[in-house]
């Protein structure tokens with residue numbers, strides 16, 4: 001970096017980028033932008049870009065301009081108040097500021113020696129968050145045996161948990177012998193797809209699907225016990241159960257206390273995937289979500305879903321950091337150092353799959369400080385209230401059926417399955433809102449996940465009017481929302 005040539009244009013470009021972002025957020029808040037552009041042909045962005053990189057460097061302001069001209073119009077705006085398709089991706093000015101500072105400091109904190117303060121800040125903020133969520137003390141770094149780590153995703157957290165569980169179940173032998181197809185992972189069919197993927201990637205093969213309690217989408221503890229016994233009888237070794245607090249499909253909560261008891265008795269690792277619903281436990285009224293978490297060996301939430309934090313920011317805790325780090329540690333001479341040899345420091349390279357890592361803690365630190373726990377709780381309560389309002393509107397409308405409603409998720413259908421599919425198709429063509437469709441008990445449903453930081457009561461009413469219009473006999477009338485061209489919004 002040449003300070004003379006690069007810094008002043010950078011300073012100006014950062015000011016311009018911030019102005020553009022604030023303009024973009026305002027346009028989203030006022031719903032002057034579409035959530036998405038349905039019908040956009042694949043390849044449009046490729047066609048708009050040169051096939052080769054420039055030979056000569058270009059000014060930052062031109063690159064910014066091209067971002068808004070070429071890239072932004074081709075995005076789905078996850079921060080739009082009417083983005084309801086998937087669990088939210090958090091965002092806030094504090095989070096964006098932290099990303100900028102993190103990038104500027106450019107630290108690679110793979111070990112304590114390569115970033116002492118980066119490592120220790122991560123230990124402190126993960127301990128902060130564990131306490132704020134009411135998690136058991138054995139998940140804290142200060143406990144000596146446990147601790148938290150910031151991963152990039154819930155998928156990485158579950159994969160790391162699987163490897164640690166495999167290590168413990170095989171007493172380290174998996175490293176020499178492989179998995180021999182013996183070690184088993186247990187989940188329900190409601191677990192996020194990343195759980196089945198983790199089992200495959202870790203070499204466990206297909207996981208054992210435990211049935212759910214009738215009509216609940218929650219793991220049936222008795223069925224779990226039966227599956228564990230059956231696998232043992234067939235020569236398998238149960239290694240890990242993955243329970244979910246807030247499933248992706250219907251926000252169901254597995255019975256952790258019963259599952260935890262079985263895992264303890266059977267000596268099986270319990271990982272709890274609380275990617276979406278976990279942050280709700282910041283609010284005392286939602287602490288029940290984690291009832292029974294004391295028996296878990298690891299637990300993970302996505303701060304980047306429901307905690308005003310930009311992606312990526314998954315926070316994972318374990319009460320058995322020895323199994324985790326023994327499983328993950330590979331120490332060639334070039335990574336050895338005195339501090340690591342003392343065993344007195346945390347080397348986060350041994351808590352994750354990649355070797356290198358950015359300073360991950362700054363973002364969570366900024367967000368927790370800028371909002372305070374009170375601010376984060378208020379944001380969650382607001383979304384829960386908005387979802388309750390939508391659920392009420394759905395439940396009161398003839399021809400609509402509320403399938404399930406928990407926290408910020410509202411799942412509903414129409415009178416008949418063909419009608420649900422028809423309305424889903426019609427809504428998919430409307431740029432002013434984005435829902436997702438799925439199935440529950442084999443029947444098609446519409447799924448609205450409320451959680452944009454820009455969501456207001458007015459949006460909920462507008463979204464509901466739009467849904468009703470699409471469901472009206474004869475199909476939708478003209479859209480209520482006049483959207484601008486993204487390029488003009490700066």
Ligand SMILES: Cc1ncc(COP(=O)(O)O)c(C=O)c1O
Pocket residue numbers: 087152153154155156192194244246247248273274275276302314
């Ligand atoms: C319950 C649950 N687990 C895991 C994931 C995957 O999260 P990530 O994209 O961070 O891997 C999701 C995504 O929505 C989820 O809802």
